[in-house]
Amino acid sequence: MLSGKKILVGVTGSIAAYKSAYLVRELIKLGAEVKVVMTHSACDFISPLTLSTLSKNPVAIDFVKDEEKGIWENHVDLGLWADLFIIAPVSANSLSKLVSGNADNFLIATYLSAKCPVWIAPAMDLDMFKHFSTSDNLKTIAANGVSVIEPTSGELASGLEGKGRMEEPEVIAQLIHEFFMEDSVLKGKNVLITGGPTYEAIDPVRFIGNHSSGKTGILLADECAARGAKVTLVTGPTNFKVKDPNIEVIQIKAATEMMDVVEKIWSQMDIGIFSAAVADYRPKNQAEEKIKKSSDEMTIELVKNPDILLWAGNNKKNQYLVGFALETENETENGFKKLAKKNLDLLVLNSLKDKGAGFGGETNKVSFLSTDNKIKSFELKDKSHVAADIVDEIENNLIDNSTDKL
Incomplete structure (x- = not known):
């Protein structure tokens, strides 16, 4: 802040x-x-x-x-x-x-x-x-x-x-x-933030998910709201709560639900920060009743989930879009590929190889990849400070872009 x-x-x-x-x-x-x-x-x-x-x-x-x-x-x-x-x-x-x-x-x-x-x-x-x-x-x-x-x-x-x-x-x-x-670049801006995991139902009891806690999305929402932005947070299941009562929170579970919300409101937004850890696949068929144990093996047929970030990048019109990537190998190379493929303005990259980074913890270690092929790396920080760094970078880039157009 x-x-x-x-x-x-x-x-x-x-x-x-x-x-x-x-x-x-x-x-x-x-x-x-x-x-x-x-x-x-x-x-x-x-x-x-x-x-x-x-x-x-x-x-x-x-x-x-x-x-x-x-x-x-x-x-x-x-x-x-x-x-x-x-x-x-x-x-x-x-x-x-x-x-x-x-x-x-x-x-x-x-x-x-x-x-x-x-x-x-x-x-x-x-x-x-x-x-x-x-x-x-x-x-x-x-x-x-x-x-x-x-x-x-x-x-x-x-x-x-x-x-x-x-x-x-x-x-x-x-x-x-x-x-x-008072002079915040984000004051009055409409900001869409996605956060948390998605849960893809197998049956009424079980699901496919990941270890994302949703904390980063919450912290980003609080940080943007503190700087005067009008924030809509679309989040998967999380135990964390936003601090600012003016943040609109839309709770979802599955990737298709998040996609539906994003499609409806993206055109109204100035900035998108897509930090959600969306499951890549979901079960093709969801059982209506709890699946009983009947054999030693079970096969679940999976289908690909919609790529929400790619859709937002393809439908971007004078909007600033931030994506996230968690890589385990060739981090920088794969990060720049994602930046270009999904038409992003900024990619926040972190690696599971970095101790203290990734899902579930109180800290993270990130690098920013930008469209001018520059990399800005940070030391391990508390996630609240990481969120502040991300919003600072957005504000600085918006100022630079505005200056370039003068």
Whole structure:
């Protein structure tokens, strides 16, 4: 959801500094790359080691990293690195320094070097927040383009009840997510996603299927919806549920049922992501009653299922189509053949030879094959991050295609 976004989190001296750990964790969960800068007084409330561990990056505190070796922390580079700088919590003291430009610590110097949007989440006691100097500083900083996340009301550290509590980390993370999604390429696009296995009935009890869990399709649907797309998910049997209530889910079992749905709605779609593991064959005749054991051997005559992805590729009109391939040999060669044969814009390729990849697990390792014969390979990742990478690639390609037509 925030894959590829660089978020700089500033932490100042406030009892609410503990919330910064939860904020960093939420941003990491959304796929952002996070770095943290702290004031010295913030270290009295939360350990830099905690934030370094959660962010997976060193925490910047001082201008000098190693005095003996003459290594200094570059606040200019850090300020230019970020796509967004969120200072949470910001104390009354730090707020005053932000407004006046009093760069007596590393965090303020980084703020003065930042070229990205800057947000602040004030946290202080009731009387401090209501004081005219704080009010004036908040008005001044907001007038100069800094976004202020208003504190909430509740019980404060002093024991008073009122406004001054830093907004909850989950809310701040969601606001950041919504900020970056405002310009999403997928906003308003109609996206068709197929997912899960298909079950091809032998009789009312037995079926031919595969080990696909359907998780990738669910994650892709959630990711696209989070970026503003209107998603229709056509999925075979799965135990996973979509998170976004606005995703339309159409449950099917057999390949012929999935084909019927795709034929009806494909022309209404802007993008198709066909991640379903569709069975290649189905029993020619389905028994109406459970087949009884009567001999040591049984023969089932199979017929070929419709090739849903091929049909979509042949009936593509100004639409972007993504297919998936799971190979066990000659992976790249077979992948490029499938890309061309099925008229795809992008093929997501993975191999059962890669440990941690394939059906059923929490991780996957994929490569992207594109029509310009380029290959982009990724390391082993959690499937949610794989889904984000796939949607990022779609967005980037749509931007490139749009630019080419200008």
